[in-house]
Amino acid sequence: MDINLQVSIGNLTLKNPVxxxxxxxxxxxxxxxxxxxxxxxxxxxxxxTLQPRLGNVPPRIxxxxxGMLNAIGLQNVGIETYLKSKLPFxxxxxxTIIANIYGTSVDEYVKLAELLEKEGGAxxxxxxxxxxxxxxxxxxxxxxxxxxxxxxxxxYTLAVxxxxxxxxxxKLSPNITDxxxxxxxAERGGAxxxSIINTLLGMAxxxxxxxxxxxxxxxxxxxxAIRPVALKMVWDVSRTVKIPVIGMGGICTAxxxxxxxxxxxxxxxxxxxxxxxxxxPIRIIQGLREYCLNNGIDDINKLIGSVxxx
Ligand SMILES: Cc1cc2nc3c(=O)[nH]c(=O)nc-3n(C[C@H](O)[C@H](O)[C@H](O)COP(=O)(O)O)c2cc1C
Numbered sequence: 001m002d003i004n005l006q007v008s009i010g011n012l013t014l015k016n017p018v019x020x021x022x023x024x025x026x027x028x029x030x031x032x033x034x035x036x037x038x039x040x041x042x043x044x045x046x047x048x049t050l051q052p053r054l055g056n057v058p059p060r061i062x063x064x065x066x067g068m069l070n071a072i073g074l075q076n077v078g079i080e081t082y083l084k085s086k087l088p089f090x091x092x093x094x095x096t097i098i099a100n101i102y103g104t105s106v107d108e109y110v111k112l113a114e115l116l117e118k119e120g121g122a123x124x125x126x127x128x129x130x131x132x133x134x135x136x137x138x139x140x141x142x143x144x145x146x147x148x149x150x151x152x153x154x155x156y157t158l159a160v161x162x163x164x165x166x167x168x169x170x171k172l173s174p175n176i177t178d179x180x181x182x183x184x185x186a187e188r189g190g191a192x193x194x195s196i197i198n199t200l201l202g203m204a205x206x207x208x209x210x211x212x213x214x215x216x217x218x219x220x221x222x223x224x225a226i227r228p229v230a231l232k233m234v235w236d237v238s239r240t241v242k243i244p245v246i247g248m249g250g251i252c253t254a255x256x257x258x259x260x261x262x263x264x265x266x267x268x269x270x271x272x273x274x275x276x277x278x279x280x281p282i283r284i285i286q287g288l289r290e291y292c293l294n295n296g297i298d299d300i301n302k303l304i305g306s307v308x309x310x
Contacts, residue, residue, distance in 0.1 A: 004299040010167030010192030014041035021271030022100035027086035044098040052078035067223025071216035100126040130173030130198035147173035150185040157189025171195040180240040195246040223272040224250040238264025254287020264305040
């Protein structure tokens with residue numbers, strides 16, 4: 001039986017519903033030593049900013065039960081170096097590219113998106129409105145994220161939507177009471193998809209030194225520990241908006257990915273688990289195909305949102 005694994009986001013068709021989570025795959029070079037990265041539905045690159053960033057002071061990674069805390073702080077090469085030195089590799093490999101962008105104002109997001117479109121730097125844009133690691137937690141424990149304000153989400157999405165034609169994905173934060181509110185705002189602002197979830201705010205302290213384990217004090221929790229939270233948010237959002245949802249949060253296996261698709265995600269992204277098994281996305285694509293074959297499903301789209309609630 002021929003199995004269709006293709007899915008679409010806006011007017012972009014992807015060969016399968018599996019991508020990688022921004023910030024866990026760099027720009028693809030290292031991973032291409034392990035597998036053919038063009039096999040992915042898309043490569044989602046590390047958040048890009050207008051200027052290069054060194055990120056936060058280490059230590060900025062802490063292992064936790066069933067996950068990790070990170071406070072990288074958006075270390076990246078900046079948009080110019082990306083376009084000059086990273087993009088040609090991804091294009092040569094014939095990857096579908098989702099470029100994740102981060103700005104400190106509406107104007108910065110618009111500039112980044114326009115540059116990407118003008119230079120052919122992406123096949124879709126993911127706006128990171130939800131990074132928890134770019135504020136000085138010592139002085140400002142209450143860190144407002146754009147994604148925590150439905151009003152801002154709509155304003156930022158609308159501004160970028162009006163400036164570029166590329167498919168637009170808005171990445172939201174789980175650090176909020178009701179994630180469907182910013183999701184609806186992103187949809188109203190013209191987003192083609194919602195990507196959820198970014199990391200959950202967390203903290204770890206070394207009792208011997210009484211110091212936080214992260215220099216940044218707080219960080220973002222990811223990995224299997226957050227999977228049920230992410231799944232529930234995917235279920236909530238996919239029943240609320242009409243646009244597709246890209247689900248992520250602790251996905252390690254094909255079975256995990258299937259949970260997200262069945263809950264309502266059109267695509268899934270693999271993040272932290274890549275550090276354990278760089279080949280996980282390939283195993284997951286293969287596992288999805290096998291599941292479809294074993295269950296007589298000829299089109300993966302038939303699985304999306306097929307959860308049976310009795
Ligand atoms: C080390 C690390 C760096 C990350 N950097 C980014 C980033 O630059 N931009 C972004 O939108 N999300 C970033 N994230 C969040 C992931 O893309 C993803 O949303 C989150 O980790 C949940 O997926 P996971 O549990 O599979 O890792 C980062 C996560 C990790 C672990």
